[in-house]
Amino acid sequence: MNRVSVSPPLAFDVALELAEVFASKRSRCLGVQLNQDAEECLRYWPLLAHTINNLGDPFGGGRGGHLTTFDAERELVQLVGDLLHLAPADRWGYFNPGSTYSNLHGVHLGMRRLRDPILVIADDAHYSLTKAALITRCRHVIVVRTNPKGQMDFADLRAKLVAHGPDNEYLFVFCSGSVAKCAYDDVAALLATIREVGVAVSKMHVHLDAALGGLITPFLRGEPLALDFSIPEIDSLSVSFHKRLGIPLPGSLFLARKRVVDNLPRSPFVDYVSCHDNTIGGSRDGLSPFITLHQLKRLGRDGMRQRTDDCLAKATALVEALRAERIDAWKNDHAPCVMLPAPSPELAAKYHLPIFRRGDSAFTHVFTFEHTSTEGLMQFAAEFAADCRS
Numbered sequence: 001m002n003r004v005s006v007s008p009p010l011a012f013d014v015a016l017e018l019a020e021v022f023a024s025k026r027s028r029c030l031g032v033q034l035n036q037d038a039e040e041c042l043r044y045w046p047l048l049a050h051t052i053n054n055l056g057d058p059f060g061g062g063r064g065g066h067l068t069t070f071d072a073e074r075e076l077v078q079l080v081g082d083l084l085h086l087a088p089a090d091r092w093g094y095f096n097p098g099s100t101y102s103n104l105h106g107v108h109l110g111m112r113r114l115r116d117p118i119l120v121i122a123d124d125a126h127y128s129l130t131k132a133a134l135i136t137r138c139r140h141v142i143v144v145r146t147n148p149k150g151q152m153d154f155a156d157l158r159a160k161l162v163a164h165g166p167d168n169e170y171l172f173v174f175c176s177g178s179v180a181k182c183a184y185d186d187v188a189a190l191l192a193t194i195r196e197v198g199v200a201v202s203k204m205h206v207h208l209d210a211a212l213g214g215l216i217t218p219f220l221r222g223e224p225l226a227l228d229f230s231i232p233e234i235d236s237l238s239v240s241f242h243k244r245l246g247i248p249l250p251g252s253l254f255l256a257r258k259r260v261v262d263n264l265p266r267s268p269f270v271d272y273v274s275c276h277d278n279t280i281g282g283s284r285d286g287l288s289p290f291i292t293l294h295q296l297k298r299l300g301r302d303g304m305r306q307r308t309d310d311c312l313a314k315a316t317a318l319v320e321a322l323r324a325e326r327i328d329a330w331k332n333d334h335a336p337c338v339m340l341p342a343p344s345p346e347l348a349a350k351y352h353l354p355i356f357r358r359g360d361s362a363f364t365h366v367f368t369f370e371h372t373s374t375e376g377l378m379q380f381a382a383e384f385a386a387d388c389r390s
């Protein structure tokens with residue numbers, strides 16, 4: 001089992017004690033799509049002695065007279081923009097405390113561009129999107145069915161768009177890596193359906209919730225999934241860092257096409273931050289974008305490809321081990337996530353597994369991220385099989 005090593009003179013006993021508790025639990029955290037291995041970030045400790053507040057918009061023209069990491073935040077936008085094929089001249093974005101905020105900004109942007117649009121989301125969409133609809137007072141929401149793999153179903157999308165007509169304005173949210181099944185929407189095919197129904201590009205905003213998939217798809221060998229700004233209709237996107245990277249604090253980037261943001265009325269100039277602030281936050285975490293940037297650069301594309309391969313190989317091995325026990329386990333292609341029938345409440349609690357109820361059936365999932373080991377997963381498969389038989 002991995003132990004977190006902290007030099008005793010640097011940490012208070014209370015922190016050490018809690019770190020021990022977390023270290024003893026983390027290899028059993030199988031059900032949440034988080035990489036719990038953030039040990040490498042201990043190297044950034046000197047920054048904990050400072051209050052780093054990225055107050056305002058990193059691209060808002062302010063010079064940041066106080067202690068900020070705006071340079072790192074802008075560089076992060078450039079780096080992730082490159083990974084997700086957003087053209088350098090058309091980039092705007094900033095760091096948020098999580099993809100709930102980035103999804104909120106995506107919906108907010110769509111609500112500002114369009115007139116009383118219909119929000120279109122999948123029945124498996126993250127609940128942040130219904131929150132965003134409430135907060136932005138979006139009055140119309142269409143919920144489209146997903147297929148058994150968890151992808152938005154085109155036939156149901158077509159039927160619902162035909163029923164509402166091509167003259168309405170639409171705010172579409174598609175997904176790269178859904179919460180329950182790590183499903184990747186076939187966005188090109190969904191957009192073809194939208195074109196067939198006759199919705200004009202000028203009457204829609206497309207946000208991609210890539211909270212989970214945004215740091216998976218760029219690192220798949222041969223990049224088989226184009227789920228990013230290489231699709232011209234995608235206007236904005238969310239990507240989380242705590243899910244794949246291994247960082248101590250949750251964090252997400254909101255990315256948008258600059259021309260979409262620039263076409264809206266400019267946000268007011270704020271005297272005390274000396275900039276135009278397009279962000280949702282006020283005071284914002286300046287430590288996390290710095291750590292995130294430097295971890296991404298340290299790992300590099302090759303490092304991230306290797307990690308992605310390892311996570312996918314562990315998922316395949318887990319499916320095989322469970323099937324050998326005649327358990328009905330499966331995974332989506334390119335997904336480090338295994339679906340399996342819901343276990344007993346005891347086993348679910350031991351391995352931090354959520355239970356998803358769909359009609360009469362219930363399932364759970366396992367993410368095979370960095371803090372899991374093949375041996376640990378094989379041990380889990382054996383316990384799961386025994387649990388099913390008991």
Ligand SMILES: *Cc1c(COP(=O)(O)O)cnc(C)c1O
Nearest residue numbers: 098099100126177178179211212
């Ligand atoms: C995790 C996740 C979110 C929300 O992200 P938070 O950082 O937890 O707010 C949104 N959408 C998807 C698909 C996710 O996996």
